[in-house]
Amino acid sequence: MAKKDYYESLDVSREANEAEIKRAYRQKAKELHPDRNPENRAKAEEEFKRIAEAYEVLSDPQRRAQYDRYGHAGPNQEFTFGDSDFHRARDAYREFGFGGFDDLFDLFFRQGGTGGSRGRQQLVRRGENIEYKLRITLEDAAHGTRMTVAVPRMVGCEACSGSGMEPGSSKKSCATCHGRGQMEYRQQSLLGSFVNVRACPDCHGSGEMIENPCQECRGTGRVKEKSRISISVPEGVDNGSRLRLREQGNAGVEGGPSGDLFIVIELIEHPSMKRDGRNIHSQSVIAYSDAALGTKIDIETLWGSESLPIPPGTQPGTTFRLKGKGITNIHRGSGRGDHFVDVTIDVPKKLSHKQRKALETYAELLDSS
Known part of the structure; x- marks a missing residue:
């Protein structure tokens, strides 16, 4: 059977904001409380699970966006839930003032069916x-x-x-709950008096106790x-x-x-590389003369050493690209990104006499041109 639309489950529009979704969920959960449905508890349980799942998805911006785009399956077919997954649904209902709600979740989501109508629970x-x-x-x-x-x-x-x-030991009926696996508590809430059915604190809902527990575990x-x-x-x-x-x-x-x-x-x-999505960035320092005259330099990439031509007249801050030497995007399945090399020019702080004379001659030539 196809799943019901999450928005329809909570009776909200697709444009509903977070507060509207939470309010709708609380109202639905209140209506499906087991004490309000004593004669149709099994149906109430299924409805309760359905609205809890709907709220768990629609209250999470990332899951909601995924659901809006792909529907129930999601892009990876993984809109599945276990008894420990309904954190948002638990918290939203707990804020409303009901006592024993965690135990209500335990009864509804525990493996083994409609816990509240059966008494003792399986602890699988x-x-x-x-x-x-x-x-x-x-x-x-x-x-x-x-x-x-x-x-x-x-x-x-x-x-x-x-x-x-x-070895050789067995289980006996729990003396606290007399083998029923449940305890009943009457509590007051904002909505009146409710009988909360909770798992037995001693046998944790199984109705049985181990006579001689294993010493190892x-x-x-x-x-x-x-x-x-x-x-x-x-x-x-x-x-x-x-x-x-x-x-x-x-x-x-x-x-x-x-x-x-x-x-x-x-x-x-990495000591010399930075990652930016599919791309890699690194820096290389070249001599002032190499920037002016041009040269070739070796660049270490993730895929081995690559020769990078530096054209004459290269300016400080120039970026060169080594195409296809980056990283594959695991999510998109597309090809590799690129490796970008940011070039900086090494300006010497000290010059020898010959170097200074050569630069002065070069400067005079620039002035006369």
Whole structure:
């Protein structure tokens, strides 16, 4: 089934500003609160998820621009959401004065269906996404490279095979919630009295407790270690570029899938070259006589040494271009940029007697011409 337009989901126009979008989202979320829909909770849950997703996209200027241009798929087919992705939706609703809203999100977005109508929740959970900063040289960014790094991350505990229990141990019903996985709290808000259903703080919604937790992972089913991961860095990456390695993040809980690993590129400053998008800039100093008479100089580029002709009469601040000696744009897939050389002229601070006489003769010739 095709997704409903995000603007239609919130009943706002495509020209709506940020405040109008937030106001519409709050109103919709209030209408879909589970205590207002006790007989049709499943439908309310689906509607709630839909408006939360719509707000998450339309409240983010970058995502909104992407949606306006490409629709639901986005340019990379990646308008997907998990239970940890709805930060803006959570914050916007929390500001309105509802207690227990984080738990409402947990119930609606936890894997396993309509939590509020079932009581005990499954704790199968996707692992967290993690970031790793990778420092590379400008040459690596230009040519691309492959390297292996040690990334700290959570992996499944081998001692208990991820169960969190000592061998031979089992689970028992949670005494706090009597196996239901939920606790009910009546609270007052700006809109009146509400019964908030929250995940049990002791069993975290599972309804069960481990009798003898694993000593290695302390019952979590995961341990932290450094994993050696091979990373392929494509040519053209820039400072701040993010590379996504699917399911290379933290291990999931209770058999859930692993999160993703995001590699954030940090370029090491080059001693003689500066990057400007696809182009490279460097400076070269030439002698006063070479500027006047012309010469050839060797320029070190990212692709090897290049001979650059300097024509007679070159002025200070002249910029020369070495075509195609820059960097590929990773996002546009276009060809390489250029390498620009800014020439400065070395004017000697001290002259020998012969040099001074030669320049004086040259100056006299200029005056007489």
